[in-house]
Every structure is written in structure tokens, then in C-alpha cells.
Amino acid sequence: MTAISVSRRKLGAFMLTAATIAALSASFAAADENSVRVLRSPVGTFQGLYIAEQQGYFKEKGLKVEVKVGGAPSQNIAQLQAGQADVIMSGSFDLVAAAAQGLPVYAVLNTQDQGEVATTGLMTPPGSPIKTLADLKGKKIGMPGIQSTQGLMIYRALERAGMTKSDVTLVNLPFDAMIESAEKGNVDAIAPIGLFFSLAQSKGFGELKEAYQEIQGTPAVIFASSRDWVGKNKETLKAFNEAMQKAYDYGNEHPEAVRAVDSAQTKMPPDYIKTRYIAPFVAGFQRDKWEAAIKDMAKFGFIPRVPALSDFVWEDAPK
Structure with a gap:
């Protein structure tokens, strides 16, 4: 059994029901001039x-930024399309999938690249007999979105090992359910992201490191907006990006500030927060790495066509 490709899905996968939209409408205040409603990862x-709020960078730019906790990348894209947010955080490849289907979305700012130290990867629970990619044949792999960075990572790695996507079953799981699913044996391997990747490491999960190498250098989680909002709010978005870049610089120089946000905004164990690896913030996109990945997304059936970067990357996004 294989994953269903985006090319077989309808635009409705990114849309919301009327009831859901109505429920969401109360979650954000009406937008004012120089206000930005953000759904975060x-x-x-x-x-x-x-950090930008705490250090006064938004205030310096005359911005009112309201931050809400979002959901999975495709869910945040749906809320963006429904007008329930001005800027969202989403997976870089999830945004490509939306753009390939004609949704009017723009990548406007990066957060981090898949750098030298992994913040995602292919992992197996303690005691697993899976030691190589070949051992995955016939196995189930849990991940947060099949048409995603992690899905591409798996398919590229399988191809390099002489296997195909039909040799495994990809299972779509919530971010916070992957580790437990693997521990209970519901899936044989997982591809967690960010804090959950680090948490899996702390729990003794093994890693097939060759998988991560397939996506190294590509954008990880990004900020995105709709073409309509960008067109009407270019100066506001430029100010938002400038404030965020200052926050990135501050966070890269003061890791204790990042850990303080972790403590306030997550439920991760304090001992883990104190020692976890903090990947550097990066504002610009490595466009060549992203373009190569997009071509492979089409090859593996994740998207129906290869969109040009100019179709979904804002022209004033940091280089």
C-alpha cells in the first residue's frame, strides 16, 4: 500500500468546512492597519x-502582531485561504504542494534550513531490528503529512537504496502521536520534526542518518502569506520581516532567550530544554536546493506539476 499523491487530491484538502471557518473567525481579532495575525508552528x-515581541522589534516597526498556535502545515494553509490569518508558519514542501495546485500562496520568510545538525530524520524505537533502509521493506513509517519534507526524504532515501515507495507504507500521524505510536508498535519507524525529533533522541530512538542527508540544505519551516494580503500589505510585511530578522540575530546570539521561549510556550521537560540543540535561524532561502527538491516532488507524484519559484516565493523575500 502506498501514499496517495497530492496529484490525486482535490483543492478541498486545503479548504475548511463552513462550520470550522465560523469557529475560527472568533480566534483572531479583526485586522487593523499595520496588524499581522500569525498562526505559528x-x-x-x-x-x-x-523574541521580536519581547525585544520590542515589532513595536519599533509600528506593528501589532497577534500570535496563535496553529496546527499541521496543511491546516495552517487552509486557515490562510479562509482569511483567518495574515501570515502562517508551514512546511516548505507543503506550501509547494499548495502552489502546484494553484492556490495563491507566497513563501515570505524562512526560519531554518535543514542544517548540518538534523532537526528531523528517520527514527526507530529502542530495540528495533531495523538497522538499514533495506530493513524497512514492508514496514510502516509514521510522519506528520505524507506530501511533506519527510515524505520526500523517505522516497529519495529508498530510491538511493534500490527500493521504491511501494516497498513501505507511510502513515499520517499528529506531531505528538508519533513517538507513542512507535513505542506501541503501531508503526515501525517515524520521521518526527523539531522538538519531537529531539525528544525521540532523548528516549533512545535510533536514527538512519542517511535519510536526513537527502533533504539537507532545503528550507524547513517557513512563513507564508496569501498573494492578496501581500499585495495589499507590502510595507507591513517588509516591516514584519525586518523585525523578525532582528529577532533571528538576537536568538542566534542569545540561545538562553530561545530556551526561555521553549519554557514558556511548550510542555517539554525542563532538563531537555536546558540542553537541546538549537539550530540557527536563517531568513533567506537556498533556492537551488529547494528547486531540486521540487523537481523530485513531481517525480514521486507529490505534486501534479513543477511550479517556478517565482510563482510562490515573494519577490521581496530575503535572499
């Missing part, structure tokens, strides 16, 4: 938002 790389 629930799993990490969001610390810059709180």
Missing part, C-alpha cells in the same frame, strides 16, 4: 516571534 522554530 506547534512544534518549533517559532521562537523568533516571541
